Amino acid sequence: MPELTVGERRWSVEPGSNLLDALNRAGVAVPFSCRAGSCHACLVHCVQGLPSDSRPDALSSEQRHLGWRLACQCQVVEDLQVETFDPLRDGLPATVVGLDWLSSTVLRLRLQPTRPLRYRAGQHLVLWTVGRVARPYSLASLPEEDRFLEFHLDCRQPGQFSDAARQLRLGDPMRLGELRGGALHYDPDWQAHPLWLLAAGTGLAPLFGVLREALRQDHQGPIRIIHLAHDASEHYLAKPLAALAANRPQLTVELLVGAELAAALAQLRLVSRQTQALLCGHPDSVEAFARRLYLAGLPRNQLLADVFLPRG
Incomplete structure (x- = not known):
């Protein structure tokens, strides 16, 4: 069976296993949202070996050449070593500057990053709590007009991130993952x-x-x-x-x-x-x-x- 390596960890997986599922089942936190290759939240870096990729068109040729893959679209077919996002090492620090319930289930979260973030309306950003719980969310703010990053969190159902979000307070630290693409934009x-x-x-x-x-x-x-x-x-x-x-x-x-x-x-x-x-x-x-x-x-x-x- 092929072996999967992340940092110091190495374990065997069934041939053809979905890479995202194999990582998350083993406790390696890789966020995801759409599982269709659109949100790009599950981007991982393949250091050694390559998985079978069902959506090679989802990334640029330059990204693929450098070894980046969308874990949700890949199957493990050979020994594979990957690097995942480390929020403490790679994340952009941010502070909670706004918390408002827009309805009984929708929490508006506003974050102030330590440096300006260039983005366009409709893009996604992965949010990480201090407890390393991650979830990709779409930006509701507008870069030319808002001095903060705004997200609308659906807290109707229990979940690791929504449960953590309910406990947030003004001034709390968070980490921001890489800005992701997405189909939505204005042309x-x-x-x-x-x-x-x-x-x-x-x-x-x-x-x-x-x-x-x-x-x-x-x-x-x-x-x-x-x-x-x-x-x-x-x-x-x-x-x-x-x-x-x-x-x-x-x-x-x-x-x-x-x-x-x-x-x-x-x-x-x-x-x-x-x-x-x-x-x-x-x-x-x-x-x-x-x-x-x-x-x-x-x-x-x-x-x-x-x-x-x-x-x-």
Whole structure:
């Protein structure tokens, strides 16, 4: 059987084992979110040997040449030595400067890093607690306007990170992992096109950043934002969205709960074949949104999506 080596640890794994699962089962903490090669949270450095990679297109040729791989997309087929992210050695120190409950289950976390971080709306960042619990989250802040990094944490279900987040206090230290890519962004070439932003739950976080970026760049086409929540109390950005829409006739905001989704999707009609759609949230919701948009005639290359995979 092939052997996997991380630091001083070495153990055998079944041939063809998923690299991410093999690492996490052995207690080597490698964060992940989408498991689809999109969020890049599970990036590892292969020092010796190479795994079988089912998504070679997910990284640049330069990254691959240097030995970087997405653990969620790799299978262990030979002896392999990898280096994983060490938050104390490699992480950027940050301080908790804001903690607010936007609803009964959504915690807004604001962090101040020790040095400015260059990022774009829609990207991901891996957060590490002092107890070395890690989780990738999408940035809801805007680099040109906000002096902090903002994240919206779904604490509805128990989990290592959400449980730790509930105990955070102002002034607490955290560590930031590497900034990751992601499908969601705003392209100035879309300025005259209809822009649809469809979110479920805290999938609204990156799309809120993208929306603000579009408005900052004076987007000229109509903007439609739809937020799907479990119930009305979970439309946690209803007031900020209403404030943005108040003086912008090109921006419309629609708030849906689960029971209304099917009827709302049935009424979905494209106003233009040039519509650009960005989707984010639970895989089932993203799939439902995407299926309806395709049926409505949206070209596949005009739909960008990120999914938040539930931890289990």
